[in-house]
Amino acid sequence: MRCANVREFLSQSLDGPIEPPDEAAVETHILACESCRLYRKTLRRMTGALATLEHAPAPLDFGAMVTFQLRRERVQRRWAPPAAVAAALVAGMVLAWPTWRDSGQGASAGLASAAAGLSADQETAAFMHWMDPAADGGSGLGVQQAAFDTYSAAGPGGQLSQLPAGPVSPLQFAPMAAMQPQPVTVQLGPAAFPTFFGGPLAPVQPLATPLR
Amino acid sequence: MPGLMAGISRTADTSPDLNLVRRSQQGDTRTFGELVRRHQDRVYNLALRMTADRDLAADVTQDAFLRAFRSLPKLRQPERFGSWLLKIVSNLSLDALAARSTVSLDALMEEGDEFLPVSGSDPADQIEGILSDEAVAAALKRVQPVYRQVLVLRHIEDLPYEQIAEILDIPLGTVKTRLFRGREQLRQFLTEGGITP
Numbered sequence: 001m002r003c004a005n006v007r008e009f010l011s012q013s014l015d016g017p018i019e020p021p022d023e024a025a026v027e028t029h030i031l032a033c034e035s036c037r038l039y040r041k042t043l044r045r046m047t048g049a050l051a052t053l054e055h056a057p058a059p060l061d062f063g064a065m066v067t068f069q070l071r072r073e074r075v076q077r078r079w080a081p082p083a084a085v086a087a088a089l090v091a092g093m094v095l096a097w098p099t100w101r102d103s104g105q106g107a108s109a110g111l112a113s114a115a116a117g118l119s120a121d122q123e124t125a126a127f128m129h130w131m132d133p134a135a136d137g138g139s140g141l142g143v144q145q146a147a148f149d150t151y152s153a154a155g156p157g158g159q160l161s162q163l164p165a166g167p168v169s170p171l172q173f174a175p176m177a178a179m180q181p182q183p184v185t186v187q188l189g190p191a192a193f194p195t196f197f198g199g200p201l202a203p204v205q206p207l208a209t210p211l212r
Numbered sequence: 213m214p215g216l217m218a219g220i221s222r223t224a225d226t227s228p229d230l231n232l233v234r235r236s237q238q239g240d241t242r243t244f245g246e247l248v249r250r251h252q253d254r255v256y257n258l259a260l261r262m263t264a265d266r267d268l269a270a271d272v273t274q275d276a277f278l279r280a281f282r283s284l285p286k287l288r289q290p291e292r293f294g295s296w297l298l299k300i301v302s303n304l305s306l307d308a309l310a311a312r313s314t315v316s317l318d319a320l321m322e323e324g325d326e327f328l329p330v331s332g333s334d335p336a337d338q339i340e341g342i343l344s345d346e347a348v349a350a351a352l353k354r355v356q357p358v359y360r361q362v363l364v365l366r367h368i369e370d371l372p373y374e375q376i377a378e379i380l381d382i383p384l385g386t387v388k389t390r391l392f393r394g395r396e397q398l399r400q401f402l403t404e405g406g407i408t409p
Contacts, residue, residue: 007392007396008392011395015372015391043395045343046348046399047367049348050367050368050398051367051368053345053348053368056256056257057256057257058255061249062255062256062277063245063247063249063252066274066277066278067241071241
């Protein structure tokens with residue numbers, strides 16, 4: 001048996017016994033071949049060293065981080081359909097806005113805008129921004145972001161508000177590793193369309209149903 | 213068989229896992245968080261040995277768990293969660309290495325056709341002296357990823373051929389061949405690294 005074949009068998013022998021006929025041939029070869037004897041010793045030392053490599057524990061609480069990320073995604077998914085419906089409503093309102101304002105029926109809304117110190121154009125721009133911040137260079141999360149901001153602002157120490165809009169990287173999450181995510185509560189109703197419904201401009205308020 | 217590694221439970225304690233996996237499959241993120249904590253050391257360590265980069269390993273670990281959660285409903289054998297997770301980590305580690313380098317994933321997965329030459333009878337090319345963790349880790353980092361994968365799974369994770377074949381979705385014979393070639397490369401790099409008398 002040649003050295004090359006013997007070494008393949010020696011490699012396999014680290015994981016289990018060699019079959020009898022081959023085992024005898026390998027042993028016979030090794031008795032006469034110093035190089036292969038050293039090879040076997042080397043293999044054993046090397047794989048032993050691999051097996052005892054120092055174990056590196058996880059540097060972060062990935063459980064908390066992954067749970068946090070999954071919940072955030074869930075909030076985003078949950079708000080996507082209502083946001084689409086709301087966006088369609090807004091599109092309709094915006095299209096009808098000039099006719100409505102010119103007809104004088106927009107007087108009450110105009111009064112609300114004036115009370116808030118906004119011109120009609122500013123109000124429309126602010127409302128559009130609120131509905132879709134991405135449209136004018138915002139964070140890209142739209143209504144979900146507003147909801148999440150509410151949650152963030154209420155987070156321990158307000159640190160969560162430092163989060164970027166995209167996925168949280170392990171390094172960004174590290175300083176917050178000890179924090180536990182809180183239930184997210186949001187509402188989408190008249191308060192979400194303040195001046196269009198004649199109400200005061202107000203932030204999205206936490207409400208009843210916690211999102212898991 | 214050597215391979216005991218402090219701090220890591222290698223034996224599959226499947227029954228508690230099974231309950232957690234089934235509840236996680238229903239979308240319970242809190243339960244999945246518990247499952248993550250049970251496996252995070254093992255997953256991170258595998259990613260670290262595959263990528264040899266702590267930041268990249270942390271990214272791979274996070275990505276692996278997120279992908280696992282999203283794919284959990286499709287896992288038909290919840291009792292195989294551990295192997296399934298290692299498969300995800302192993303594949304993501306290769307993806308991460310390919311993305312970081314200019315080498316394509318196909319190239320990383322390519323097995324060298326050339327048979328590494330058998331060292332001559334000169335005992336000087338055999339490994340002697342102290343094999344430090346640093347020397348072994350450095351040599352392991354130089355081994356082709358396709359061989360490093362099996363070396364890590366066999367010698368660091370202490371998995372049998374059958375489980376490695378299942379995780380990598382390759383035949384048993386291929387596992388043996390890759391192990392042999394991986395060991396040859398590791399030995400060669402250790403020798404080049406001056407681990408000689």
